[in-house]
Amino acid sequence: xxxxxxxxxxxxxxxxxxxxxxxxxxxxxxxxxxxxxxxxxxxxxxxxxxxxxxxxxxxxxxxxxxxxxxxxxxxxxxxxxxxxxxxxxxxxxxxxxxxxxxxxxxxxxxxxxxxxxxxxxxxxxxxxxxxxxxxxxxxxxxxxxxxxxxxxxxxxxxxxxxxxxxxxxxxxxxxxxxxxxxxxxxxxxxxxxxxxxxxxxxxxxxxxxxxxxxxxxxxxxxxxxxxxxxxxxxxxxxxxxxxxxxxxxxxxxxxxxxxxxxxxxxxxxxxxxxxxxxxxxxxxxxxxxxxxxxxxxxxxxxxxxxxxxxxxxxxxxxxxxxxxxxxxxxxxxxxxxxxxxxxxxxxxxxxxxxxxxxxxxxxxxxxxxxxxxxxxxxxxxxxxxxxxxxxxxxxxxxxxxxxxxxxxxxxxxxxxxxxxxxxxxxxxxxxxxxxxxxxxxxxxxxxxxxxxxxxxxxxxxxxxxxxxxxxxxxxxxxxxxxxxxxxxxxxxxxxxxxxxxxxxxxxxxxxxxxxxxxxxxxxxxxxxxxxxxxxxxxxxxxxxxxxxxxxxxxxxxxxxxxxxxxxxxxxxxxxxxxxxxxxxxxxxxxxxxxxxxxxxxxxxxxxxxxxxxxxxxxxxxxxxxxxxxxxxxxxxxxxxxxxxxxxxxxxxxxxxxxxxxxxxxxxxxxxxxxxxxxxxxxxxxxxxxxxxxxxxxxxxxxxxxxxxxxxxxxxxxxxxxxxxxxxxxxxxxxxxxxxxxxxxxxxxxxxxxxxxxxx
Numbered sequence: 001x002x003x004x005x006x007x008x009x010x011x012x013x014x015x016x017x018x019x020x021x022x023x024x025x026x027x028x029x030x031x032x033x034x035x036x037x038x039x040x041x042x043x044x045x046x047x048x049x050x051x052x053x054x055x056x057x058x059x060x061x062x063x064x065x066x067x068x069x070x071x072x073x074x075x076x077x078x079x080x081x082x083x084x085x086x087x088x089x090x091x092x093x094x095x096x097x098x099x100x101x102x103x104x105x106x107x108x109x110x111x112x113x114x115x116x117x118x119x120x121x122x123x124x125x126x127x128x129x130x131x132x133x134x135x136x137x138x139x140x141x142x143x144x145x146x147x148x149x150x151x152x153x154x155x156x157x158x159x160x161x162x163x164x165x166x167x168x169x170x171x172x173x174x175x176x177x178x179x180x181x182x183x184x185x186x187x188x189x190x191x192x193x194x195x196x197x198x199x200x201x202x203x204x205x206x207x208x209x210x211x212x213x214x215x216x217x218x219x220x221x222x223x224x225x226x227x228x229x230x231x232x233x234x235x236x237x238x239x240x241x242x243x244x245x246x247x248x249x250x251x252x253x254x255x256x257x258x259x260x261x262x263x264x265x266x267x268x269x270x271x272x273x274x275x276x277x278x279x280x281x282x283x284x285x286x287x288x289x290x291x292x293x294x295x296x297x298x299x300x301x302x303x304x305x306x307x308x309x310x311x312x313x314x315x316x317x318x319x320x321x322x323x324x325x326x327x328x329x330x331x332x333x334x335x336x337x338x339x340x341x342x343x344x345x346x347x348x349x350x351x352x353x354x355x356x357x358x359x360x361x362x363x364x365x366x367x368x369x370x371x372x373x374x375x376x377x378x379x380x381x382x383x384x385x386x387x388x389x390x391x392x393x394x395x396x397x398x399x400x401x402x403x404x405x406x407x408x409x410x411x412x413x414x415x416x417x418x419x420x421x422x423x424x425x426x427x428x429x430x431x432x433x434x435x436x437x438x439x440x441x442x443x444x445x446x447x448x449x450x451x452x453x454x455x456x457x458x459x460x461x462x463x464x465x466x467x468x469x470x471x472x473x474x475x476x477x478x479x480x481x482x483x484x485x486x487x488x489x490x491x492x493x494x495x496x497x498x499x500x501x502x503x504x505x506x507x508x509x510x511x512x513x514x515x516x517x518x519x520x521x522x523x524x525x526x527x528x529x530x531x532x533x534x535x536x537x538x539x540x541x542x543x544x545x546x547x548x549x550x551x552x553x554x555x556x557x558x559x560x561x562x563x564x565x566x567x568x569x570x571x572x573x574x575x576x577x578x579x580x581x582x583x584x585x586x587x588x589x590x591x592x593x594x595x596x597x598x599x600x601x602x603x604x605x606x607x608x609x610x611x612x613x614x615x616x617x618x619x620x621x622x623x624x625x626x627x628x629x630x631x632x633x634x635x636x637x638x639x640x641x642x643x644x645x646x647x648x649x650x651x652x653x654x655x656x657x658x659x660x661x662x663x664x665x666x667x668x669x670x671x672x673x674x675x676x677x678x679x680x681x682x683x684x685x686x687x688x689x690x691x692x693x694x695x696x697x698x699x700x701x702x703x704x705x706x707x708x709x710x711x712x713x714x715x716x717x718x719x720x721x722x723x724x725x726x727x728x729x730x731x732x733x734x735x736x737x738x739x740x741x742x743x744x745x746x747x748x749x750x751x752x753x754x755x756x757x758x759x
Contacts, residue, residue: 028147052124101154247287266351296382664713701737706730
């Protein structure tokens, strides 16, 4: 080992413990995301920590050059971090991964690399500075708590070994810092500097906390509310348990409160229907129901017998069977791609609905619901022709739990559309389904029942277009129809037009705003002027545009369930009320479309791997923190710089107005108790001669006349105007000399500390 290496290792001894602490903190953070200790990431942590410590040591000796290196490096790392985090989803995936401890999103290389270039340099810089440069136990403790706080935030246990190591290394840093202070006679910053540093650190901590994406609702809050909140005070308005005469409920109830109506237990839940409306009142600007489609029509079991057969998988199998019986059937209707696809499956799903002391005349269910299965209620459940499950008159029991059996609304839907299963007009669909039923019936194929069920749904949808419906469509304004035609120009099939109308709202600057009250409540004003409104505005505009194109559409009000902190558990509150359109799509049935908000229905929602946590940044809180901190800083600066100056001017003015004897006494007391006290211990206990002598020795300020003048004034001897002027002059000279002396001493201490540090 040569001399330079030995010297380097000797000088690095004081950094060994801080280096270990920084590395352990980084490893603890990575352990939260299930990264094993023995991996390449550990090697990366140690390497980056070592590089950062070398840069910090260089900066400690070369402030300007080192500071420039750190700033440039920080900007480069920040840019790289942003690129890694944003990815292809604008940071949503990283947020879900980071804030759930890699539970709700799959760990990716980019995510771990983002941790490596953010947490590791941060720990290295802060630990080095608060241990090797200016030891601050409070700051170092806060930094050391970050891995523990992060593990609590993401509900992940942290290895106790890391906790023990962090605590032990903090104690070791404390002991080392104290020993170094004693050996080097190091003078730490005063009280003012400590308070200022704490304020800066607190401000940064608050801002980062506010900028940190948070869940829009605390996890497990639903359980807390159910256990500790008085459910009697949380019962919603009684008329909300009944059907509405007119549309518009979602607007009111979304602003009403967050009272729980249901807890749902299932996976990837769709929207739940409450009520449908069929005709639009253009004069009063609301929807109302056609009695034919709102009154009880089917029994629950009758509905289930038919709608259980509406499996797209069974329809696809029936199409394939028809091709075997009658070759050329598939090619005749352009169904070759669908028929040849082998991976298409569809199974019934079940969601458990638990009302929160809420009895309603209706039972919430998705668009493709098959059956409602109550737990114990003896009342008969009916279904309307528009698919609303309900009692005839009275609400069900407030605590009645029930299951809803339904077909998937997402996976099979998009596969079916992509494979060409809905590339039909109404007439062509009737023809194809009729021929399919005939072929399957002639060959005694049990899949005939499935094909017949789809044909019945198609004919029912065509019957929905009653003369009243057509007359209502004729009232749609030419402006709305023209816009709809522009949006769907060049498109052939209903599902293509329905998706184009859906995308129009999300791609053209429309703003979802529950608090907005338009000066003109018409659909035209919403579409062409404000482009701002509630789900009622969006759904109404969509339905009218779709109907103007000849699509079969109805306006629906129901619920968009809220996620909770628990997997496969959803909440329905009155604020979850939502309005949306249901469109009849050939060979599929009634399908939900979503023009208002991002969701799985318009493929703008987060994908399934990221579901389970809804994040947001509280920018208003950031603004409040900055305003309050700015005001506090201004006040502090005024206090620090203005009050001493004002106090000094007031003192000078006062002594100038005093009689000579009183003036000299006050000047002496001011010097002994305040001015000289900054450089001489127990200055007030010294005699005037001793005090002046000590001041002259320290600062070089010659004021021997003041000592005799002060003694005479203190012993009540006669003082004249000349003595007063000399006392005032001495005070001014001493005050200035003490200031210069304090500045010089600070410079000497810095040089002395730097020299001892280098040695």
